[in-house]
Amino acid sequence: MDEHELIEGRVKQLLADFPPATTDAAAFLGAQFDAGLAWVHFPEGSGGSGVSPKLQTLVQAELAEAGAPAAYMRNPIGYGMGAPTIVTHGTDAQKTRYLRPLFTGEEVWCQLFSEPGAGSDVGGLATRAVRDGDEWVVNGQKVWTSLGHLASRGLLLARTDPDAPKHRGLSYFVADMHAPGVDVRPLRQMTGEAEFNEVYLTDVRIPDAERLGDEGDGWRVAMTTLMNERVSIGGSVAPRGSGTISYAVDAWNGLPDDARDAGRRDELMRLWCQAEANRITNIRASQNRKKGVPGPEGSVGKLAFADLNKAIMSFTMNLLGPDAMLYDGYDRVALPREERTFGFSSPQQAFLRLQANSIEGGTSEIMRNILGERVLGLPGEPRVDKDVPWNEIPHN
Numbered sequence: 001m002d003e004h005e006l007i008e009g010r011v012k013q014l015l016a017d018f019p020p021a022t023t024d025a026a027a028f029l030g031a032q033f034d035a036g037l038a039w040v041h042f043p044e045g046s047g048g049s050g051v052s053p054k055l056q057t058l059v060q061a062e063l064a065e066a067g068a069p070a071a072y073m074r075n076p077i078g079y080g081m082g083a084p085t086i087v088t089h090g091t092d093a094q095k096t097r098y099l100r101p102l103f104t105g106e107e108v109w110c111q112l113f114s115e116p117g118a119g120s121d122v123g124g125l126a127t128r129a130v131r132d133g134d135e136w137v138v139n140g141q142k143v144w145t146s147l148g149h150l151a152s153r154g155l156l157l158a159r160t161d162p163d164a165p166k167h168r169g170l171s172y173f174v175a176d177m178h179a180p181g182v183d184v185r186p187l188r189q190m191t192g193e194a195e196f197n198e199v200y201l202t203d204v205r206i207p208d209a210e211r212l213g214d215e216g217d218g219w220r221v222a223m224t225t226l227m228n229e230r231v232s233i234g235g236s237v238a239p240r241g242s243g244t245i246s247y248a249v250d251a252w253n254g255l256p257d258d259a260r261d262a263g264r265r266d267e268l269m270r271l272w273c274q275a276e277a278n279r280i281t282n283i284r285a286s287q288n289r290k291k292g293v294p295g296p297e298g299s300v301g302k303l304a305f306a307d308l309n310k311a312i313m314s315f316t317m318n319l320l321g322p323d324a325m326l327y328d329g330y331d332r333v334a335l336p337r338e339e340r341t342f343g344f345s346s347p348q349q350a351f352l353r354l355q356a357n358s359i360e361g362g363t364s365e366i367m368r369n370i371l372g373e374r375v376l377g378l379p380g381e382p383r384v385d386k387d388v389p390w391n392e393i394p395h396n
């Protein structure tokens with residue numbers, strides 16, 4: 001049996017044994033994981049079937065068609081960034097412990113990287129982890145922690161050797177978000193939601209068994225997370241005409257005939273073509289990526305996605321005219337935490353939320369720096385603190 005037949009057969013069996021319409025979402029996703037259809041290219045036993053990653057597209061399409069739940073929607077950070085990091089750097093015991101509940105969404109994950117004094121320069125972060133026997137004691141403050149209020153586990157980057165240069169003194173841990181000393185405080189954003197948080201870590205104890213990668217090698221592990229984050233944000237391949245551009249098309253279709261002038265039609269078509277070019281570029285990039293770890297091309301997709309989303313939503317707001325001012329989402333902050341999601345309730349909310357695309361996951365300026373240096377081969381920025389011990393660099 002070839003790989004294609006193997007996967008086809010497994011999908012059919014899964015749908016026959018666990019019909020999505022009558023199966024609880026977590027139970028379905030658990031069965032999908034056990035059938036090796038969570039990430040088909042992962043090894044058997046880790047949610048995969050050890051086959052070509054190209055076959056994941058087939059799995060996704062057939063399961064979506066059958067109305068199956070999507071793991072990504074239940075746990076976007078765990079699925080898009082946590083899983084590839086665990087599978088690349090985790091021990092067998094860690095893969096067994098983390099991957100299944102991550103995929104089913106029973107354990108939601110968050111990312112504890114950014115700090116008040118370290119965002120673009122996340123390698124300069126100050127949260128300290130100090131070894132105490134078989135445990136680490138962590139103290140510090142993280143910020144902009146998306147989904148921190150819902151998360152059971154956090155991808156934590158902390159400084160374990162302040163005497164080493166900044167990128168070499170970091171280690172990477174999986175934090176239990178319910179451990180004593182973890183204090184999650186919501187931050188309200190302009191959509192009215194509190195989708196992200198401040199996280200204060202006070203004498204939080206993390207077993208050494210929850211360290212991902214070697215001590216002092218946290219930056220290398222974090223690069224896997226960050227490259228996958230860019231791809232998660234900017235690299236998705238939705239069907240033609242769906243996604244952000246659909247808001248503009250819907251707004252256009254809602255216009256009275258006399259408002260559909262040639263200038264606006266031109267602009268709509270220009271944006272539609274750009275969205276389609278971006279979609280096709282992402283298909284090509286995703287096929288290249290499947291050959292290995294995502295490279296700097298993830299930054300191209302993320303940069304283009306951020307600029308295009310803003311342009312499309314500005315145009316959509318112009319089409320909506322005065323209705324664009326009517327936004328009833330501010331009460332979302334009062335929703336019970338469990339009911340908040342990443343979905344958009346209206347084009348107005350999408351307009352407000354998508355402004356953040358050029359900041360989250362690395363700003364557009366940083367994406368341009370990466371592309372300039374790694375793709376175009378331009379001279380790097382001066383990095384005067386690169387080889388200086390972290391504790392000798394002036395900090396605020």
Ligand SMILES: Cc1cc2nc3c(=O)[nH]c(=O)nc-3n(C[C@H](O)[C@H](O)[C@H](O)COP(=O)(O)OP(=O)(O)OC[C@H]3O[C@@H](n4cnc5c(N)ncnc54)[C@H](O)[C@@H]3O)c2cc1C
Nearest residue numbers: 111112113114119120144145146356359360361362363365
């Ligand atoms: C919606 C949202 C969700 C987020 N979720 C998370 C999360 O879950 N976990 C997490 O850890 N973080 C998260 N972040 C944080 C995000 O990664 C940071 O905001 C981002 O990396 C920028 O860091 P900063 O905000 O500290 O800005 P700064 O780094 O202080 O940058 C300020 C400005 O200076 C520019 N700049 C900085 N350095 C350079 C340079 N070298 N060259 C040119 N320009 C430069 C920046 O582009 C920016 O315009 C989230 C952010 C947003 C908006």
